[in-house]
Each structure stands twice: as structure tokens, then as C-alpha cells.
Amino acid sequence: MGKGLPRKILIVLILPCAVYAIFFALQPKRFGNLQTLYIMFQQAFLPSISAWGLCFVMSLGLYDLSIGAIIILSAIVGTNLTLALGTGVGYIWLFIGCLATAVVLELVNATVYNLLKIPSMIVTIGLMILYETAANFVGDAVLPYELSIFGRAPYNIIAGAAALVVAYILYNRTQIGMQIGAVGGSEIIARNAGVRVERVKMNGFLLCGLFLGIASFLSVSYGGVIIPSTRMSSILRLFPPLMGYFIGIALKKVCNIIIGIFIGEMVIIMVVTGMVTMGVPTTYQQVITGLFLLAVVGIATKAKTDEVVK
Amino acid sequence: MKQHKIFCLVLTVAFSLMLFGGFSLFAEQAPKAEKAEKVEKVEKAKGPYLFGVSIWSDSGPLSKKVISNLRYAAGVLGAEVEVAVDGFKPDNQVSNIENLIARGCDAVMICNCTDAVVPKIVKLADEAGVPLALYFRKINDPEIKKYAESSPYFIGNVHEDEVAVGYNLGSALADKGCRNAVIINYNKGDTTAENRYKGYKKAFAEKGIALLGEQWDILDAEPAANAAESFIAAFPELDAIAVGGGGGGPLSGTIRAVKNHNKIGRIRITASDFGPDIAESLKNKEVAAMSGGHWTDPFFTFILLYNYVDGTPLSKKVETITMQPIYLTSVSEAQEYMKWCMDQPPYNDEEIKNMTVRHNSSFTLSDLRKIAAAYSLQDVIKRHK
Known part of the structure; x- marks a missing residue:
């Protein structure tokens, strides 16, 4: 382990360093400066936090397609709570409102899933529609600038780093995290070993809610406005965390998934920012990002398969 | 167990219906329920007119204002508005027009997401014999424009420059x-x-x-x-x-x-x-200049359609009306805009009625063009102060 650790760190760093080097070589003046790196570092936290939440559900072999709708509704409820209760220490109310709403909504997800025993994908699509509709009933949320200190450095970094530590501990160092891993590995074996699978799944959804609450809090602090989605467009918010999660899975062999997700998000943001600074048209940006994701996950999966064959 | 399965089946069917058919109307559930009753009355009493509006969303600041302003104008004229959300997706726009026509709308209007969707919706309107007009949009493609203008049911469009x-x-x-x-x-x-x-x-x-x-x-x-x-x-x-x-x-x-x-x-x-938060943005000098307030554009489209449906079309050919948005550059202008355009309708009941031949027999297309061209913050203040 002692000898392997530097090698693993090196392997993990290859990906972001390679991406950075490519764009730096192409745009040395625009891409390479410290401020660009600092901004990309900050931007990586927001999708990472959602991805950490998603990780607790997806590690169980479940899907949660409602995370975008939950983030939107939680941010709207949190902002309205803040505006209603006064603006003195408003961001505390904002945090509580966002967190409580997201956890409650994930509790609903888990309860409906456990009751109906139908695929989580169907349950969360149905509930996503309901959450979107609920958000439409409540209306837009505009957060005053003085209450959005967690949308800018260093507070967003502090909140993001705290979420990283909590996610790491919960996933790797607690009984809940171990049980999630066990159920995700084999539900039957876990059940036979005495694990209460339904409760573990419930915990997975609730932990997801915890991180989605933090993500919605940071999201409304960052953008300042949350406008409700309609016609399932909130699902678009699922894809950035999902891409980071896939890269996290791909890097799992050499790095803890929670760290891998952050690296994945950082790399995706580097790719997008690099293309923006190069003036690549938006359509091609999407194509290149998609191809990049396929390449990273494909190469990592290929490496793992080769090792198994050996 | 059997009950459980039936419950699952019912939910699945409900979700499927929402996903693949009626969801565009889901966001408008309350007004729709109200309308369902009135449609029957319409058939018996031969009115009021029903106008179908396909819109990108019903939740953003602009779309909400468009809808509320259209509902207000329709209410003044004793008409009704049915709204369907299309998310700016071509396939949703086509299905919305189909659905609105099928539901018995007397006329339909749409903010098309691209020129490419126009031939399809014009064809639908033609086949059903329902007048169609565009709001917020001009047709850039000359061939599509020519095709649309050849339709007897394409009434025209209103757009900003x-x-x-x-x-x-x-x-x-x-x-x-x-x-x-x-x-x-x-x-x-x-x-x-x-x-x-x-x-x-x-x-x-x-x-x-x-x-x-x-x-x-x-x-x-x-x-x-x-x-x-x-x-x-x-x-x-x-x-x-x-x-x-x-x-x-x-x-x-x-x-x-x-x-x-x-x-x-x-x-x-x-x-x-x-x-x-426009006033705040201008006050803090966060924005150098802004244009907006053009949510009256669909209102002019509605007036074109209303006169047509009422049997007194303002023109016998396809018409395009161009209007200017409102430009704001100061806090005082933003406050005036909120007071005169947002807190009250930019055209009052009498002015709306006077834009229809039914209530004002001398009203012409030229008058409508002048009203649209004159629309500005100063114009609204001058009329209502």
C-alpha cells in the first residue's frame, strides 16, 4: 500500500494534467493562468456535490432522475423561507430550507420506491414531474446578493471542501457507507448476511438528499435566481454530476470514488473551459465533451478488463 | 398483492400519459379543468372564442407575463385562452398545435423555435381550417416564408426588429x-x-x-x-x-x-x-442597457386573430407587424416601467375593445400597426397618466 500510493496518485493526476497540458499548449495566454485554474476549481464543487449524493444511490444499483427537480424545488423553498424569516442571518435559513426540503423529497423518493417495488428509474421520473409542478406552483426564487456569500470564494470552497470530507467519511468510514457498498455489490448476499436492505436503500436516498440540499444551497447562491423547469427539463441538471460519477467509477481502481468524482468534474470543466477560451462553437463543445467522456471511461474499463484477464 | 399490482399499473399508465401525451397541459391543469366545462357551453351558445397558445414555458418571467396579458385581453373580449407548453422543442410544438386544434380552438398562435417547424404547423392549420399566427417571430427562410404565405389560414406574424x-x-x-x-x-x-x-x-x-x-x-x-x-x-x-x-x-x-x-x-x-430584479440591476450599475417589455407582441398577434375569427379580418392577406421593445437605461425608467407596464396592463379594457372591429367599426390594420409601432414606456405613461 505504501509503495502503491505514490503510483496511484501519479496515475490519478495524469488525466487532469494531460487535459491541462493540451489546452495550455493550444491557448497558453488564455487557459494557463492561475485565475482560470482557481475558477475551474471552484466550479468543480457544485456538480461534484450532486454527484456525491448520486453516488450513494447509484452505488446501490438504483437511479435517481429527479435530482435536478429536487435541487430546483429545494432552492425555491429555501429562498422563500429566507425571504420570509428575515435577512439578518438569512443564509442559515437558506441552508436549513434547502437541506430540509431536499431530504424530505428524497424521503418521498425512497418511500415510494420501497412501497411500490418498481424500478427506481420509473419512480424518480414520476416524482420528478410532480416536483417540477410543485416548483411551478411556488414560482421563481431570487436571492438577494447580500445573502449569497456562499456563491463566491472562499465560502463556496469552504462549503465544497466540507461536503467532500463529509462524503468521504460517510461513504468510506461509516456503517451506512459499508452497507451501501454491500447491497450494491450483491443484494442477496447482503440480505442473507442480515443487512436490512430496504433500510439501507432508504439511507442511500436520504444521504443523497443531504448532498442535494447542499448543492441547491450553493446553486442558488451562485446563480442568484432559480426558475422552475417544465416538461422534464430539470433532468438536464442530472448530466454534469452523472458524467463526473462515471469518471469517478472509471478511476475507482486507483482512487477513492469520492475523490475520483471531484477529479472527473474538474477535468470536464477544464475541457469545457478550454473549448470556450478557444472559441469552439457550442455544438462542437458538446460533441467533444461526449467523446471525451466515452474515451476516458472506455480506456479505464479496458484497463480493468485486461487486468482481470491476466 | 393483486391490489398492489393494480395500483402499480394505474400509476404507470398515469405517468405514461403525462409523459407521452397530455403533459403539456399538466402545467395548466387548473384553467383546463375550468375550460372543460365551458367548452360544452361554447357549443351550445356558439361562443366564446377559444384561442390556443403554444409557448416555450409557463414558469419564466417573460412567459408568465405573456400568458397573463393574453388571458387579461381575452377576458376583456369575452374570449378564452388555452395554453400548452412546448419547451421550444419542434416535435412538442407540432403536437401542441395538433392538440390545440383537436380541442376545438378557433385560432392558434405559436412562438416557433425554428423556421423549419413552420411548414408542418401551417399544414396542420390548413388541413383543419384553423387560422394560425406567429408571435415574437419572423420567418427568415425565404422558401418557408413563401410557403407559409401561400396558406389561406396563415394570418401573419408579429415580431420585434x-x-x-x-x-x-x-x-x-x-x-x-x-x-x-x-x-x-x-x-x-x-x-x-x-x-x-x-x-x-x-x-x-x-x-x-x-x-x-x-x-x-x-x-x-x-x-x-x-x-x-x-x-x-x-x-x-x-x-x-x-x-x-x-x-x-x-x-x-x-x-x-x-x-x-x-x-x-x-x-x-x-x-x-x-x-x-431590473431596477436593482440598473441602480447598482450592473447593467448598461436593457431591452424588454415586448410581451405585448403576442397581444397584437391575438388582436389580429380575434378580428379574423370574429369575421372582420383586418386584412385579406398575410400581415407582418413589427414593434420595438422598451429600452431601459436608468432606475427611474425601471420604476416607471414597473408602475405603468407591470402593475397594470399596458392597454386598458377600453383600448383593447377599440382594437376590434366588433367594438370599433372604423378600426383598421393601419391603426393596429400604429399602436404597435408607438408602444414604448412613454406611450403607456402618456395614455394612462
Whole structure:
């Protein structure tokens, strides 16, 4: 382990360093400066936090397609709570409102899933529609600038780093995290070993809610406005965390998934920012990002398969 | 167990229905339920007229204002409005028109997401014999325009001079001394977004502003903030950000990003579509100039259609009405705008009635054109003060 650790760190760093080097070589003046790196570092936290939440559900072999709708509704409820209760220490109310709403909504997800025993994908699509509709009933949320200190450095970094530590501990160092891993590995074996699978799944959804609450809090602090989605467009918010999660899975062999997700998000943001600074048209940006994701996950999966064959 | 399965089946069917058919009406559930009763009455009493409106969303600041203003005008004229959300997706737009026609609308209007969708919806209107008009949109493609104009049921369109909007806002940036700009715009391929972009580019080229970068498909505050931050980091010389539109969210995100980097005053922002906090933005000098308030455009489309449906068309050929948006450059203007245009309708009951031949037999298309062309903050204040 002692000898392997530097090698693993090196392997993990290859990906972001390679991406950075490519764009730096192409745009040395625009891409390479410290401020660009600092901004990309900050931007990586927001999708990472959602991805950490998603990780607790997806590690169980479940899907949660409602995370975008939950983030939107939680941010709207949190902002309205803040505006209603006064603006003195408003961001505390904002945090509580966002967190409580997201956890409650994930509790609903888990309860409906456990009751109906139908695929989580169907349950969360149905509930996503309901959450979107609920958000439409409540209306837009505009957060005053003085209450959005967690949308800018260093507070967003502090909140993001705290979420990283909590996610790491919960996933790797607690009984809940171990049980999630066990159920995700084999539900039957876990059940036979005495694990209460339904409760573990419930915990997975609730932990997801915890991180989605933090993500919605940071999201409304960052953008300042949350406008409700309609016609399932909130699902678009699922894809950035999902891409980071896939890269996290791909890097799992050499790095803890929670760290891998952050690296994945950082790399995706580097790719997008690099293309923006190069003036690549938006359509091609999407194509290149998609191809990049396929390449990273494909190469990592290929490496793992080769090792198994050996 | 059997009950459990039946429950699952019912839920699955309900979700499927929402997903693949009736969801566009889901957001409008309450008014629809009310309307369902009235449709029966309509058949018995031969009225009121029902107008179908396909719109990109019913939740953003601009779309909400469009809907409320149309409902108000319809109420004054004893008509009804049925709204269907299309998310700016071509297939949804076609299915919405189909559904609205099938539900018995006397006329339909749409803000088409691209020229390419126009032939299909014109064909649907033709086959059903239901008048159709476009709002917020002009048809750029000459062949599609020719096809639409050959239809007996295509009444026309109302739009702003979007190239002029982009040009005026781009010129405002030049007047403030800006030399290096980026553009954050919404959907690529959208006629309005493309025309505003053309206007900005024209102004930049004429006034010597370098266009450093552009980012499209931005519809929310968060991605707009991301894009603005990336531009700020990559281009230290950046002194202007033009936000093409998107309903107000992208403007708020851009402002937050510029504020977070302490660049307010050093980076000027212009925008189309007023955000939810326009007075605040102007007060804090976060925005150099804004255009918006053009939610009256669909109202003029509605007036065209109402007169047609009522048997007194304002013209026997396809008509295009062009109007100008409202430009705001100061806090006092923003406050006046809120007072005279937002807190009360820009056209009162009497003025709305006077735009119909039923209530004003001397009303003509030329009058409607004059009213649309005159629309401005000063015009509204002058009429209502």
C-alpha cells in the first residue's frame, strides 16, 4: 500500500494534467493562468456535490432522475423561507430550507420506491414531474446578493471542501457507507448476511438528499435566481454530476470514488473551459465533451478488463 | 398483492400519459379543468372564442407575463385562452398545435423555435381550417416564408426588429467605451437569438469592438454564471458581456459572476428580456442597457386573430407587424416601467375593445400597426397618466 500510493496518485493526476497540458499548449495566454485554474476549481464543487449524493444511490444499483427537480424545488423553498424569516442571518435559513426540503423529497423518493417495488428509474421520473409542478406552483426564487456569500470564494470552497470530507467519511468510514457498498455489490448476499436492505436503500436516498440540499444551497447562491423547469427539463441538471460519477467509477481502481468524482468534474470543466477560451462553437463543445467522456471511461474499463484477464 | 399490482399499473399508465401525451397541459391543469366545462357551453351558445397558445414555458418571467396579458385581453373580449407548453422543442410544438386544434380552438398562435417547424404547423392549420399566427417571430427562410404565405389560414406574424435590438444594445456598449466583448446567448438556431446576434455583430464591427468569444444554449442563471466566469478568467481585457436573452435567468447569473469578481463598472452588461430584479440591476450599475417589455407582441398577434375569427379580418392577406421593445437605461425608467407596464396592463379594457372591429367599426390594420409601432414606456405613461 505504501509503495502503491505514490503510483496511484501519479496515475490519478495524469488525466487532469494531460487535459491541462493540451489546452495550455493550444491557448497558453488564455487557459494557463492561475485565475482560470482557481475558477475551474471552484466550479468543480457544485456538480461534484450532486454527484456525491448520486453516488450513494447509484452505488446501490438504483437511479435517481429527479435530482435536478429536487435541487430546483429545494432552492425555491429555501429562498422563500429566507425571504420570509428575515435577512439578518438569512443564509442559515437558506441552508436549513434547502437541506430540509431536499431530504424530505428524497424521503418521498425512497418511500415510494420501497412501497411500490418498481424500478427506481420509473419512480424518480414520476416524482420528478410532480416536483417540477410543485416548483411551478411556488414560482421563481431570487436571492438577494447580500445573502449569497456562499456563491463566491472562499465560502463556496469552504462549503465544497466540507461536503467532500463529509462524503468521504460517510461513504468510506461509516456503517451506512459499508452497507451501501454491500447491497450494491450483491443484494442477496447482503440480505442473507442480515443487512436490512430496504433500510439501507432508504439511507442511500436520504444521504443523497443531504448532498442535494447542499448543492441547491450553493446553486442558488451562485446563480442568484432559480426558475422552475417544465416538461422534464430539470433532468438536464442530472448530466454534469452523472458524467463526473462515471469518471469517478472509471478511476475507482486507483482512487477513492469520492475523490475520483471531484477529479472527473474538474477535468470536464477544464475541457469545457478550454473549448470556450478557444472559441469552439457550442455544438462542437458538446460533441467533444461526449467523446471525451466515452474515451476516458472506455480506456479505464479496458484497463480493468485486461487486468482481470491476466 | 393483486391490489398492489393494480395500483402499480394505474400509476404507470398515469405517468405514461403525462409523459407521452397530455403533459403539456399538466402545467395548466387548473384553467383546463375550468375550460372543460365551458367548452360544452361554447357549443351550445356558439361562443366564446377559444384561442390556443403554444409557448416555450409557463414558469419564466417573460412567459408568465405573456400568458397573463393574453388571458387579461381575452377576458376583456369575452374570449378564452388555452395554453400548452412546448419547451421550444419542434416535435412538442407540432403536437401542441395538433392538440390545440383537436380541442376545438378557433385560432392558434405559436412562438416557433425554428423556421423549419413552420411548414408542418401551417399544414396542420390548413388541413383543419384553423387560422394560425406567429408571435415574437419572423420567418427568415425565404422558401418557408413563401410557403407559409401561400396558406389561406396563415394570418401573419408579429415580431420585434431583433437585429435592431442587438445593434442598439451593441452600440450602447460602444458608447460606454467598451472595446472587448463576449456574447452569451440562448438556443442556437432560434430566429430571435440569431437576429440579435447579427445585430450585435454588426454594431461591434462598425464601432470597433472585438468579439472575443460566444457561448450559446444558455437558458439558466447557473450556466450563464459559469460561462461569464470562464470568459472573465480567459480574457483579462474583457469589458463587455452581451446577454442575448433567455427570459431573465441568464442575465441574473451573468451579473452575479461579474459581481463576484468585483468587475462591476469595469465590465458592462447589456441584455434582452428583463430579469426579475431590473431596477436593482440598473441602480447598482450592473447593467448598461436593457431591452424588454415586448410581451405585448403576442397581444397584437391575438388582436389580429380575434378580428379574423370574429369575421372582420383586418386584412385579406398575410400581415407582418413589427414593434420595438422598451429600452431601459436608468432606475427611474425601471420604476416607471414597473408602475405603468407591470402593475397594470399596458392597454386598458377600453383600448383593447377599440382594437376590434366588433367594438370599433372604423378600426383598421393601419391603426393596429400604429399602436404597435408607438408602444414604448412613454406611450403607456402618456395614455394612462
